[in-house]
Structure formats: C-alpha cells, structure tokens
Amino acid sequence: MSEKTYLQALNEALRQEMERDENVFILGEDVGQFGGCFGVTQGLFEQFGEDRVMDTPITESAIVGAATGAAASGLRPVAELMFVDFIGVSMDQLFNQAAKMRFMFGGKTTVPMTLRMPQGAGIGAAAQHSQCLESWFMNIPGLKVAIPSSPYDAKGLLISAIRDDNPVVFLEHKLLYGASGEVPDESYTIEIGKADIKREGGDVTIVATAQMVYAALEAAEKLKADGIEAEVVDPRCLLPLDKDTILESVKKTHALVVAHEAVQFAGPGAEIAAMVAEEALDYLDAPVKRVGAPFCPVPFSPPLEQFYIPDADNIIEAVKSLR
Amino acid sequence: MSEKTYLQALNEALRQEMERDENVFILGEDVGQFGGCFGVTQGLFEQFGEDRVMDTPITESAIVGAATGAAASGLRPVAELMFVDFIGVSMDQLFNQAAKMRFMFGGKTTVPMTLRMPQGAGIGAAAQHSQCLESWFMNIPGLKVAIPSSPYDAKGLLISAIRDDNPVVFLEHKLLYGASGEVPDESYTIEIGKADIKREGGDVTIVATAQMVYAALEAAEKLKADGIEAEVVDPRCLLPLDKDTILESVKKTHALVVAHEAVQFAGPGAEIAAMVAEEALDYLDAPVKRVGAPFCPVPFSPPLEQFYIPDADNIIEAVKSLR
Amino acid sequence: MALSKKTLIHMYETMNRIRLFEQKLQEFFAAGEIPGFVHLYLGEEAVATGACSTLTDADMITSTHRGHGHLLAKGGDLKLMMAEIFGRATGYCKGKGGSMHIADLDLGILGANGIVGGGGPLAVGAALAAKYRKSEDVAICFFGDGASNQGTTQESLNMASAWKLPLVFVNENNGYGISCPQCKSMAVVDIADRAAAYDMPGVVVDGNDVLAVHEAVEEAVKRARRGEGPSLIECKTYRWRGHFEGDACTYRCTEELEEWMAKDPIPRFEAKLIESKTLTKKEAEKIKKRIAKAVDEAVDFAKESPMPPASALMDDVYA
Amino acid sequence: MALSKKTLIHMYETMNRIRLFEQKLQEFFAAGEIPGFVHLYLGEEAVATGACSTLTDADMITSTHRGHGHLLAKGGDLKLMMAEIFGRATGYCKGKGGSMHIADLDLGILGANGIVGGGGPLAVGAALAAKYRKSEDVAICFFGDGASNQGTTQESLNMASAWKLPLVFVNENNGYGISCPQCKSMAVVDIADRAAAYDMPGVVVDGNDVLAVHEAVEEAVKRARRGEGPSLIECKTYRWRGHFEGDACTYRCTEELEEWMAKDPIPRFEAKLIESKTLTKKEAEKIKKRIAKAVDEAVDFAKESPMPPASALMDDVYA
Numbered sequence A, B: 001m002s003e004k005t006y007l008q009a010l011n012e013a014l015r016q017e018m019e020r021d022e023n024v025f026i027l028g029e030d031v032g033q034f035g036g037c038f039g040v041t042q043g044l045f046e047q048f049g050e051d052r053v054m055d056t057p058i059t060e061s062a063i064v065g066a067a068t069g070a071a072a073s074g075l076r077p078v079a080e081l082m083f084v085d086f087i088g089v090s091m092d093q094l095f096n097q098a099a100k101m102r103f104m105f106g107g108k109t110t111v112p113m114t115l116r117m118p119q120g121a122g123i124g125a126a127a128q129h130s131q132c133l134e135s136w137f138m139n140i141p142g143l144k145v146a147i148p149s150s151p152y153d154a155k156g157l158l159i160s161a162i163r164d165d166n167p168v169v170f171l172e173h174k175l176l177y178g179a180s181g182e183v184p185d186e187s188y189t190i191e192i193g194k195a196d197i198k199r200e201g202g203d204v205t206i207v208a209t210a211q212m213v214y215a216a217l218e219a220a221e222k223l224k225a226d227g228i229e230a231e232v233v234d235p236r237c238l239l240p241l242d243k244d245t246i247l248e249s250v251k252k253t254h255a256l257v258v259a260h261e262a263v264q265f266a267g268p269g270a271e272i273a274a275m276v277a278e279e280a281l282d283y284l285d286a287p288v289k290r291v292g293a294p295f296c297p298v299p300f301s302p303p304l305e306q307f308y309i310p311d312a313d314n315i316i317e318a319v320k321s322l323r
Numbered sequence C, D: 001m002a003l004s005k006k007t008l009i010h011m012y013e014t015m016n017r018i019r020l021f022e023q024k025l026q027e028f029f030a031a032g033e034i035p036g037f038v039h040l041y042l043g044e045e046a047v048a049t050g051a052c053s054t055l056t057d058a059d060m061i062t063s064t065h066r067g068h069g070h071l072l073a074k075g076g077d078l079k080l081m082m083a084e085i086f087g088r089a090t091g092y093c094k095g096k097g098g099s100m101h102i103a104d105l106d107l108g109i110l111g112a113n114g115i116v117g118g119g120g121p122l123a124v125g126a127a128l129a130a131k132y133r134k135s136e137d138v139a140i141c142f143f144g145d146g147a148s149n150q151g152t153t154q155e156s157l158n159m160a161s162a163w164k165l166p167l168v169f170v171n172e173n174n175g176y177g178i179s180c181p182q183c184k185s186m187a188v189v190d191i192a193d194r195a196a197a198y199d200m201p202g203v204v205v206d207g208n209d210v211l212a213v214h215e216a217v218e219e220a221v222k223r224a225r226r227g228e229g230p231s232l233i234e235c236k237t238y239r240w241r242g243h244f245e246g247d248a249c250t251y252r253c254t255e256e257l258e259e260w261m262a263k264d265p266i267p268r269f270e271a272k273l274i275e276s277k278t279l280t281k282k283e284a285e286k287i288k289k290r291i292a293k294a295v296d297e298a299v300d301f302a303k304e305s306p307m308p309p310a311s312a313l314m315d316d317v318y319a
C-alpha cells in the first residue's frame, strides 16, 4: 500500500493486467511512446512493445470497432478515446455493435472490451473537449459503466473492467488524474455495480460521482458546522446501478441530493432521482434535489467555466433548501 | 379539415413549407423518386425536382453535417435518417456541431435545420432498427426534440420545426405512420415545447409520448370502468419540456405514471419523474411510476417483441399499483 | 480449373443451397410467415461462394444486412438459419436476432449486420486478433457498393492497410444502394480503384463468375496469410429482387434485370462443370433435389419449433 | 508572377500577421496567461495564406483545431481573435469558444473545429448552399494528414464529388497527427492520391511555398466556380512547435525540425518579392513593424477587456 495518484493507479492496473494476461492489449491515439494525451499509458509501450500498445490512426469508429471485433475473437482490448467527446463519431460501434452483439447473437459471443474515456470540464478545453456523457451510456443495454472517483477505486474497477466479459465504458475525470490516495501495490478488483459510502451521516444522502464526490465531501464538512450530517454515496458505477445502497441510505436519512457534473436535464441524476421517487417515496421528508451543470455547452472562458461546473456550494445550497 | 394519416400529415407539412420558402429542401437516403423508406417524402421529388429533394450516399455524418453547414449558410434543410438507429455514425455532427455551433460562436450563427428520424419497435426489425433514443437527444443543450403522436400534432410540429432557427430533432414513430385523424388542409404551427392534454381526468396523470399516448388512452378507457379517471398528458416535445403542464396536472391528480417505449432505465421518463419529485413531491399521494421497455436490446421474434413493447396493460398495472 | 473436383462440387452445392434457401424465404415472406425485413441475395450467389471457398473455419467473416449467402457459404446450418429467420427459439440466435443478425462464431461468422458499413471495423478487429495471435488466419469483410462510401468502411480500409492486417475486403457491387444507383452515390465507376487510396491491391472481377471470384479472393487471401496485408476485390453483380422483399423496385428497368438474369451464375457454372466433365446433368439434378429436400426439412424444423418464451427476454443481455 | 503587386504584398502581410500573432500567443501561453489548448500554426503560414488568397468574403472555409492561420488569412480581426483566445467578453465568440471555436460568418469563416474531421461535412453543406443558390461561391475545407483518415473526411470527399460541389479540400500535411507520423497512420505517401478514389483532381504542392499553394488552389477554385466539382490539394509542410503548447515533442528529431525551419516560408517569399522588386528590404521591415504593433494592440485590447459575466452563460444556447 502506498500513496498514488489516480493516474498512477490506472497505469498500474493496465500494467498488471497486461503482465497477467497476454490477451490484454491497448489501442488508441498516441497511447504508445507518447504515453497517452493525459499520460495514463506512460511506460507501457516501452515495457510491452508496439504489438500490445498500439497507436491508431485518428479514426474512432475503427478503434472502437477493432476493439469489439478483437474482443469477440477472444482478446481483451483496452481502447482509449482521447476525450469522451469524440464518441460521437464512433457511437455506432459501441451501442449497435459491442453492446448488442451478445444479445443479438443469442448468447453466442462475449465482448470483453474496455473503453477508457476522459470526461469533464475544468481545463479550459471548451465545448467539444469537456463534456460528461454518462447518461447516454446508461441508456444502452449490454454496456457497463464505471466512473471512479478515487485512485483506489480507479485501479480496482479498471482491473475488474478488463476481466469483465462485457463491454465496459470506463469514465475518468481529467481533473482527477492528479488526485492521490492509498492504493495497494498488488492487484485487486472492485465489483462492478457496487457503490461505496465515502462518508456516513444520518441527515441527508448525497449521491455523487467522479470529482463531485470531492465536492460532496467538502460540502459535508461544511454542513457539519450547521449540525447536518451528510452521507456521501459514490455509486462508482452507473450501470449496473447499486440501487440497494442508495435506497438504504435514503431510508435512513429521508433526504436525497444527487450531484454530478453532467448537464442536469436528462442527466445521470435523473435516473437516480426517479428511481428513489419510485421505490422510496414514502421515506422522503423533502423533495429530491439534483445538482448538475446548467443546460448549455461548456463555455471556454475560465470564470464562466468555473461558474458552469457545479461545486460544494451548490450542494450545500441544495441540502439547505430541503429544510 | 379532413381525415389524414400521420404520414400524409408529415408529407403535407413538407410540401407546404417547400412551397412557401425556397430555402427549404430535403436530403436523405432514398428520399427522392423512392419517396423515403416509409414513404414520407412521396411525390416531393416529382413536384420540386432533384435540386430540392436530394438522394444522398449512405453516409449519415455527411448528411447531418451537410444539413448543418447549409443551415449555417442560410438554408433550411430537412434531413432524414432512415432509422434513428443510424444516428450512431453521425452523432458528432449533431451534438458537437449543429447543437453547439451557435453557443460556441457567441451567437454568430443560427442552425435552422430539421432532422427527421423514425423510431420504435413493432415491425420485427430487430435490435438495430427499432430503438427509441430520445433520452440522448434530451441531454444535448442546443437541440430541440419533437415527438408527435397524432397526425394533427405531426403536421403542426413539423412546420414549426422547419421554421425554427435551431436544430430540431423530429422523432416519428414508425407504427404511427398509418394512424389517422383530423388535419387542417392549410398550413399551421404548434409551439415547440407545448404539451397537450389528450384526455382530462382527476385521479392520475399519465404522461405518455408517441404511440404510448394511444396505449395511455386505451388504459384510461379501461380504468374508467374501475372508477379511475386518468388525465393523459402528451408532452409532444421533450426539449424544451413543458414542465408547467405536467406539474399542473400532477398537482390536480396527485399521482404520476410516465409511459414511453424507450428503455426505462435512464430513459426520457427519468427526467420527467425526477422533475416531478423535485418540484411537486408534496402533491404526490403515491410513488411515481414509470412504464418503459425492459433493459435489453429489442428482440426480433414477434412474440418477444410484443412482450418487450410496453402496452396499455402495463400502464393499467402501474396505475393500480399506486393505490 | 486447378481446383479439385471436391471443391468444385462443393461450390456448386453452396450456390444451389443459397438459391433454394432464398427462394423458400421469398415464398414464405410472400405468404406472410416471415416477420421483419428480408434482403435476398438471389443472383449474387457466386460472390459469397467464390469468396468463402478460400477460407477455413478458423477464418472470420463479417457480413451485411444481405447476409444469408455469406453465412451459408461459410458453412451456416440451414435449419438454424431458417429457424432464426422464422423467429424461433431453436434458431441461431434463439429468435432474438433474425435475418440481419445471424452469427456463428464457431464457423468464424462474426455476424450479419443491420448497419451499412458496420462490419468493416469488426473485421479489422478479427484480422487484428489473427495477427496478434501470430496465426495464419484471415478475415473477409463483405460490403456493398453503397457501404463503400460509409466512413466506417473507409476507416477500416485505412486501418487494415496501415497495420498490414490479414483482411480481404470483398465488395459486392450490385449497382444500387436501395434505390440509389451507384452513379448517384459516387463519382468513380470501379470501387476497386479506391484500393489505391490505401496502397492495397484492387481488383475488379465478374461477380457472377464463381471461379473468377474464387481466383481473385484466393490470391488476396494468400497474400494476407503471408502477412502482406489487405486487398480489395470488387465483384460486379446484381440483385434480382427488390432491396428487401416488398420493394416494388420501380427505380430499375426490366431490361437491366433481364440482362443480368441471363448471366445467372448457377447455370453458367453448371455448364462449365458439365463441359469439363466434373459433373453430369443427372448428378446436378440429384444435388439440387438433395438440397431442396434439406431446405424443406429446414422449413419443417423452423415451423415445428417453438417461439421463444417471454421468460427468455432478459437472457444474454450480459455475459 | 502573374499576381498583382497588391495581392503579393497582401499575402506577405498575411503570412507575417499569422507569424507574429502566433509568436505572441506562444509567449503568453508560456506565461500562463492563455487558458486551454493552443495549437500553433507556426511554419505552416504559406498554406492558409496561399489558399485563402484565392477567395472572396462570400466564399466559405471550414477550419481545424489549428485554425488561427486560416482565420487570419480569411480576414479575421486580430483584436477579436486575440480577445477570444484570452477568453474575453469582447472576443469573436464572447469568450465562449476560445481558440478552437472561432468563427466569423460575415467573412465566410464557418468556424475552427475541435473535432478532427469535423469540418468536412460542414464544408460540404456550405458548398451545397453555394450551389443551391446558383452562386459562384466556393468553399475550402482545411484538414490535416491525421484528419484525412477520419471517416467524416472521406464521406465529405465522396459527397462533394458525387454532387460536383464547388469545394476545394486543402490538406495540410505536416507529417504528424500529434505524435503519430504519417507513415504509421496510413500506407500511402501522398494524400493527394486519395483524390482518385473520388474521381477528383489531386495535386501535391510545396506547402512552404505560398505561390505554389496559391496557384494550385486557384486552379481548383476556378474549376469549382465553373461548376466542375471538387479538388484535393495536398500541401506538404511542417509544424515548428509541439502539437499543442506544452507538448515536449519528443517523438520528432531535431534534424527534421531544423531541416524544415530552413524552409521557412516567409523569408523564402520575401526573397522572391525583393528579387522581383515587388518589395524592398526596408518596406518589408516597415510592414513587419506595423503588424507587430497591431498585434500588440490586439494584446492590449484583449487584456483590457473584461471576462464574460456569469449572467452571460445561458445566452446563445438557442436562437
């Protein structure tokens, strides 16, 4: 166990899985010598060579499709899109091919591929390089969706994703690459679809994902001063969604705030809020509240971008509005 | 005013707008002499010629992008994707280009284009030709999303979509093309973002879209026998969503069922249910209920497909479960 | 004809198997007994047959919406296919896929595909896997003239050539993408000319001559097995029926159809076989009868099979 | 040189405007005063300048992530550009777009683009609009060597040629897509060879020779105005800086860079102008000084401009 960054944790997961299983390989733009746009694949090209760490042309359909076809042929590709925003040119291979193949073929194949994609705003990259698109992926039967917040979760979930026999969309928030925390040196897995309670509390449940987990924890500390004990639930995966953990928490706290960076309208929080309104309405002492980005593209200018991204204050405000 | 099918209503809308404004033109696969895969553009090629009714190669990115570029250059294209399921190869041009262009350019352009796409199951077309993908489009700031259920709404909304200065995703349910109803012969518009109450009732609000409006009306008739008066609200557009009409209805009936054919998990109903749980929780006498497709791709075999598609019985069951 | 008698007869059988299978589908579709879309391959049998006759079971193919011919040529089982197309629980996909999604991984069939151009990237993946494993296996990607314009196809051609993958792109140029004639969807006449854009060999062959197809694909397959990379073979052919069953086909003229029907690949091949004394007229009739019987049995199997139960709906969404 | 003195001087000014503008960006990015990604065009100035010198304001262009050169060559305003890149409310996009999304529809600039290959389909639309209106306007689509593989680009080449649109595809082949050398991303050496796949003219030119670029694009533009359809011009060039500012550029060797820096398009053009007595050394210095001053003024304008207020966030999402 030692202190590692989220980026190092991901890198270690890739390295260990590639050492363990020679069917695991990496493909994507600039993932080789360059080490990936954000550095996640650094050193892997040197260790495993160009046959297992493949730089691709800038053709995302071919990347996702090649990973899908190779997975159906028995390999375990880990594909990287440089930004999740580029899924638009390759969505078909993900949702009509990878996700549906097993079902359409009557169970005749597995598609053990992982698709890593950095998400999120915060670096001034503007409207086409800053999005959070997880709600699209949640709506695709056949996929799994992981969205880790901590270095520990990042490593364990990535290893699980690689070993999973289904296509797993693995969403990394680019602002989290530098976040650090305790991460075991050895290989370990975290069950895909299992939430984690990042902070216990009895007064309100805050379900938060990715870097909003940190905002939620910050909010919780501040709320403590006002005598409000918030429970912070990190689903860690959005598909499958760990309904039980969320419901259990809401049944204890009787109040729910959902926080994510994705656009709020029809965003990932809509499902969580709707699910609770269906299954635990009688436990709610106040309306459900969602904290998400406003309904506009991500703006470039830093002050506007900061205003755009939800933060701890927005969460605090949401919690206080419940009273 | 005369009885027309949904298909005829759409065709008439296209014809009248093309007669009115020479900047309106149509492009898509087989929309010319062939008249469109489902026949919506029949006769238009003959009337307006190949310069205004353009058959395209099978390249959906180029179709959506050409429409976007032409719209930004001052024309009013109406593009057709043969099935909404094909959006996966062209999503980038829709969500990163058409939808964001105005915002990214600081208001320097308008993108008056309409993208017509048939949705839905029911004709044995299997997993890649039967989907309902409206929840993706709802999550894209900059777009508008229309999803008419009746011939009357179809004509009025399509004319409004064509005249709108924003990109409008226009979703037609293929099972509805044959549905008939009263449609004025002259041109008229329906405000985009305005719901319609298809049936009044005081006991439960059923928010339903597209062909599920008919299922909801059927359910309402049957529920009447049990002394339950259902109000059927058809949002007609999902973006912008007419929150006021939905909330007003729920405040009257104190109960909400949302019904759509799209997959339930993270589907369009999630936003509607979440919105009501946020803004009218105190009015609800029972948990919110959603009726949507199960979390699997659309199966081919007719009995399975029928079982897959939500119907009036599912809605009745949902309403009764509220008691 | 350097091919063995066994191979030649097998090719002849395959073409007839496709023909009779599809004629049965045509019949049952007209009778309303087959749900959904059916895209018939009638008239194009020589392409799939010639191409797949160069492959082993370990080689992979990706197919299209018009896939029955490819699947049968790659060894697909008549009964399992028929049952699938009839939507039965006993079909290849347990009734969940239908005509456009039949697959048999054991035979190297990575699926028919409802998305035009959808198979290209998957074929790249299959070829990549073959290369990754340092095997000598190859993959074939079947695609239409319409599909050749799709960005996914062109990305696949590029990636396969950049990576020298063991992949053969077999273009079935039947002159139309639904109602759109080739001349309206692209400016080039020969799709094979596009191979140069990826620095790979491009060859045009008579797609109604099964031996010509075999020969061209065989060379490309050998090249691929030697590790020299992909090729593009364009097979000029024609579909006899409408785009899908039910298409009145008003966009084509009768003369064009008649001209092509006169080039029917089966009698052409049969005549050659008889001429070269590989086959007698009588043997040919016997083969056809045997296949007709097998097709009938497949229909019986399909019809007697149950529809999938509602309880099966959620199976196989996840592994 | 058949070009008028005025045109030649204008081209010279444009190249220097791009050069000095970008050197300023480099400086301020290093100082941490520019947010986000900045992709510099240094070394490639001859391409945008030569290409856009053939256009009127009514002609349209689509640009890329590396767009400053295109925008300036098409007449983009220094101040509005600088302010935008600094994220100010007075910028072209009111600070909402930044370097990768600058547009000026009045000048025919349909936007820089953050999506590789994103501009192709939009350029098809612009050219389609020009043809639809029966005008003589044309469009230019700028795209990189990396972008030439993207399916959207290839679909655009095909649609433009199938429809004979007035569109000129100007490929900027600087040898790399980020760290990926051209030889790894495609098997062909000349991207212009891909034109044949769409039956359009394909020409290779020295992208560091502004007159060569002008000449080749001029011919293609004339062809397009005559209604004879699209062309593909490949301009071989090189970027001096890393892919984006901050890229250590370890994937290239110093010799390669030095070789290309020796082919600096500006002194080359300057020497020609002086030799032909179009310009004196002194005039050249004066021009540079004037531009440097204008660039400084643009910086001042940007720095003195306010950031956009939070209240502006929801503006311009919808018309």
Ligand SMILES: Cc1ncc(C[n+]2csc(CCOP(=O)(O)OP(=O)(O)O)c2C)c(N)n1
Binding pocket: B029, B058, B060, B082, B086, B089, C065, C066, C114, C115, C116, C117, C143, C144, C145, C146, C147, C148, C172, C174, C176, C177, C178, C243
């Ligand atoms: C992405 C996509 N776009 C459009 C379609 C609708 N479609 C199905 S088959 C077809 C024509 C295909 O033409 P071609 O590739 O020449 O194959 P052919 O049908 O002639 O065998 C079209 C447009 C589709 N299935 N997928």
Ligand SMILES: Cc1ncc(C[n+]2csc(CCOP(=O)(O)OP(=O)(O)O)c2C)c(N)n1
Binding pocket: A029, A058, A060, A082, A086, A089, D065, D066, D114, D115, D116, D117, D143, D144, D145, D146, D147, D148, D172, D174, D176, D177, D178, D243
């Ligand atoms: C669809 C998409 N994929 C990947 C990227 C990331 N990216 C930005 S620029 C670039 C390289 C582009 O290379 P090229 O087209 O040669 O242009 P250059 O940068 O050399 O001018 C890449 C991969 C992107 N912006 N969009």
Ligand SMILES: [Mg+2]
Binding pocket: C144, C145, C146, C172, C173, C174, C175, C176, C177, C178
């Ligand atoms: Mg065809």
Ligand SMILES: [Mg+2]
Binding pocket: D144, D145, D146, D172, D173, D174, D175, D176, D177, D178
């Ligand atoms: Mg480049």
